[in-house]
Amino acid sequence: MRYDTFTNPAGRFVPTLDGIRAFVPNPLPPNLDMAAIADSLGDARAALGELRGACRRLQNPMILIRPLQRREALTSSAMEGTYSTDDELVLAEAGLAPAPSDDTQEVANFVRALSGALFRIGDEPITNRLIRDAHRVLMTRLSRYRGAHRHPGEFKRDQNMIWGADLRTARFIPPPPRDALDCMTDLERYINREPKPHAGEALLDLALVHYQFETIHPFADGNGRVGRMLISLMAVSTGLLDSPALYLSPAIEQEKDAYIDAMYAVSARSEWTAWIDFFCQAVCRSCHQTIETIDRLIDLEQDYRNRITAIKSGNAATIVSMLFESPAITPGRVAERLSISDMGARKLLSRMAELGLIQEVAGLYPKAYIAEGIIAAARGR
Template structure:
């Protein structure tokens, strides 16, 4: 694993956010998200949904220091996921008070693939789910995480955003149980590549009680994505070591700090570097230009006013490579 896994938390979370929102129909790419977060570019609606997912995860991880994994925390994250994006009119942060259904576009409750429990049962079902999350260890944590995701998806407690939030809860549960020292395991890329299989397995539990198939798919996802996370971390670690060796040989100011920053945020501006490293604008520009001379960054004149950006193309290539 990487010597500084914290450098990878942000990029890995954004990979998860892109895949999880794609499962729900968005088309944003990881590169577009990094470009948007660099600032000074208009945000498309799909990118906004991804960024909301990132904010929900970051908010939730921060809140876990003072709040248990609970219905209250779930509602707070849901409000962030739907803030100002598609579905914002569907009561962000509020448990549903009307009947919903799961099915193809245009399906009625009568023709839906699945009809979740009635709204007057949602509160009690979430209370049961909360007790399940905090019950004494007995069931293996990964099996418990799989059951948690299935149960949340089946309760479908909100009018929109249930899938995205349900996938986030897997990571939160494993963090709470101490199984993830850093939140670097994300399953959505696996489920995105097998979307029909993922949905069919969840439905199989509802219709036939086929837990074996759902657990098999979930545990396959864990194994595959754990291996993927390690492989990417190793490639990024090797890349970072090469970059830092090249910078140290040239001994130039803040450049080493900017190298690390480029692994957290592969699209940079002088303003972002100035703010993150608390250095002057000239020092930030000097470091960015030096890394461009070394081939670590590529200068890209984008932005509405021609504001320069620097992209760590090799870092982006590792992060966006197919699983």
């Protein structure tokens, strides 16, 4: 770590292994120049207001939420070197992939961890227990090589590092395990402080808490994904959004180097204004991208409903709703959902395939279909 670059650090150094020093961030909140960040916060609040209004246009929010969560899972995981595809993910989610790769399983775990945590924050606060549980889900069902050494659901036991072959060459060395635990206790207390922050403070908290979590790096692995997951959770728990529709990874990925540099600059030089400006710009980009996705999905859903009139079956409308929640579908699931025979379900899906609404997945038995149009709309294509 280049200690000489820490000219005005937002924390302190403590000894760790082999005489090397690790960085421990100061507790939140920092002293901020509120006038300098007022415009950025205002722009981001306005963008969130537009997104909130766009979400209210949806009769069924799940036609948006599930595609957004898949996109977040794919992008956030790719930022950490874990890659899958849209088709592989939806098949794994639906339990239709006979033997998903470790990468695909890990991305599917992200969706499960995120959706499970979002469900829980309706009844409980964001705590270290919830964060550890999300990490446990993220790191389960993996091969022994991929998952065991990451200690699913546990804070780190050993000193970790960011960007480097060893501690001496690492770009950044986060707090040692004991200090990290103290930092996470402080962070939990800050997130759940009383009185609750108003809307402007809540948005600021998203930026502050994300930096703090990433700097603490409390897990052996998976910190980036859990940290970005925390943004989505806090956007709902603080009341910034009614629906879980803020997912920053696609917007951050476009500026990944700047994202990393901006957080490093906070640690090294206390450049909070630049970090908050960057974060708010990412919020604005994400909101605008999601509003465009809402428009595409609404238009596509209406197109599907117009086209299924050729089938002359009321059951086709239910299948369309099923597809927007999960683009992978089988005759067996249709038969179960509609309480019809397997033969009737196969005929309906075959007719929808003829209309181009779904495409058969080659090489799978029992037969399965994917709605490629829905996947493409969610990805912005």
